[in-house]
Amino acid sequence: MPRTKKPVIEKETIENPYLSEQAKITFFRRETPDSFTIRTDYKVKHTPGQFVQIWVPGIGESPISICSWSEEFTEFHIREVGNVTKHLSQLKKGDTILIRGPYGRGYPVEKFNGKSLILIGGGCGVAPLKAVISYLEKHKEKFNDIILYFGFRSPEDICFKEDMKRWATKFELHLTVDQNPKKTKINYQVGFITDALAKSKLSPENKIVFLCGPPVMMNIAIDHLKNKGFTEDQMYISAERLMNCAIGVCGHCMINGKYTCLDGPVFRYDEVSQLPDTKK
Ligand SMILES: Cc1cc2nc3c(=O)[nH]c(=O)nc-3n(C[C@H](O)[C@H](O)[C@H](O)COP(=O)(O)OP(=O)(O)OC[C@H]3O[C@@H](n4cnc5c(N)ncnc54)[C@H](O)[C@@H]3O)c2cc1C
Ligand code: FES
Numbered sequence: 001m002p003r004t005k006k007p008v009i010e011k012e013t014i015e016n017p018y019l020s021e022q023a024k025i026t027f028f029r030r031e032t033p034d035s036f037t038i039r040t041d042y043k044v045k046h047t048p049g050q051f052v053q054i055w056v057p058g059i060g061e062s063p064i065s066i067c068s069w070s071e072e073f074t075e076f077h078i079r080e081v082g083n084v085t086k087h088l089s090q091l092k093k094g095d096t097i098l099i100r101g102p103y104g105r106g107y108p109v110e111k112f113n114g115k116s117l118i119l120i121g122g123g124c125g126v127a128p129l130k131a132v133i134s135y136l137e138k139h140k141e142k143f144n145d146i147i148l149y150f151g152f153r154s155p156e157d158i159c160f161k162e163d164m165k166r167w168a169t170k171f172e173l174h175l176t177v178d179q180n181p182k183k184t185k186i187n188y189q190v191g192f193i194t195d196a197l198a199k200s201k202l203s204p205e206n207k208i209v210f211l212c213g214p215p216v217m218m219n220i221a222i223d224h225l226k227n228k229g230f231t232e233d234q235m236y237i238s239a240e241r242l243m244n245c246a247i248g249v250c251g252h253c254m255i256n257g258k259y260t261c262l263d264g265p266v267f268r269y270d271e272v273s274q275l276p277d278t279k280k
Helices: 083-089 123-138 161-170 193-199 215-227
Strands: 021-032 035-040 051-056 060-065 074-079 096-103 116-122 146-152 172-177 207-212 235-238 266-268
Touching: 021 074, 035 083, 035 096, 051 074, 051 083, 060 074, 060 083, 060 123, 074 083, 074 123, 116 123, 116 193, 116 215, 123 146, 123 161, 123 207, 146 161, 146 193, 161 172, 172 193, 193 215, 207 215, 215 235
Parallel strands: 116 146, 116 207, 146 172, 207 235
Antiparallel strands: 021 035, 021 096, 035 074, 051 060, 051 096, 235 266
């Protein structure tokens, strides 16, 4: 039997999909005791809701959503929870990080010209929605009402405080904190954001809802919206799953046959509502 000849692979033609690019930190701001914003000179075209992989050599790689961008920069809002994010929290202006992406499907905001948009976010989940708001601030005239429901654990946990003030002048902003243990002087409600949503007079006509936050918050919000007559195909959720490759190879991020890194992280709710582990 003749031996099959091995194909010759030209090294130069192999593209490495894991290759990261160096990006310089041009700005660092602490937002809350456990979260911070970094601006980098990484420049990418993306859809709001997409994410990148930030790599800290020797420590690990984390998926992080793009929360703001311009022709000149890309910003990320990051909560310190473990090794990678704690390392990133110690960086300063001038340091470099390694980034690849963007990946996944974001919020299809451009599809909904002429509609009213409701954005519902909890804690760090407000970060990817901030990217949607950046788009809406530039294209406000294309949409009907823009209504924001944002909830945080306490006044000290509110991120993007300066942006919130601006958003309140441009959009209908509902801001709540679960509790106010330090009795901080505030001009917004104490209570769950989902309760504010339940009490609202929102009706489903001509509206689309984008949600991002802890799964328990999103599930309660979705139940309240359904009680008001919203259907699952009017809602888009961002699903967080443990990720590894971010390019559909390792299978770490699968929700019953769907790749969160490719098919998501943003899903139209009816695409995933029946999957057993969506409600985590
Ligand atoms: C698509 C996507 C977008 C994300 N965007 C952001 C963002 O904009 N800002 C931000 O702060 N975080 C974001 N995250 C979460 C972030 O990726 C993790 O917090 C980070 O990878 C943790 O890495 P670490 O090494 O610091 O902590 P680790 O030591 O790896 O983890 C600390 C703890 O967090 C848990 N954890 C880690 N990753 C996840 C995850 N993906 N989902 C649920 N629990 C997790 C671990 O199980 C562990 O309990 C995003 C996740 C995904 C999937
Ligand atoms: S993270 Fe590897 S398949 Fe999605």
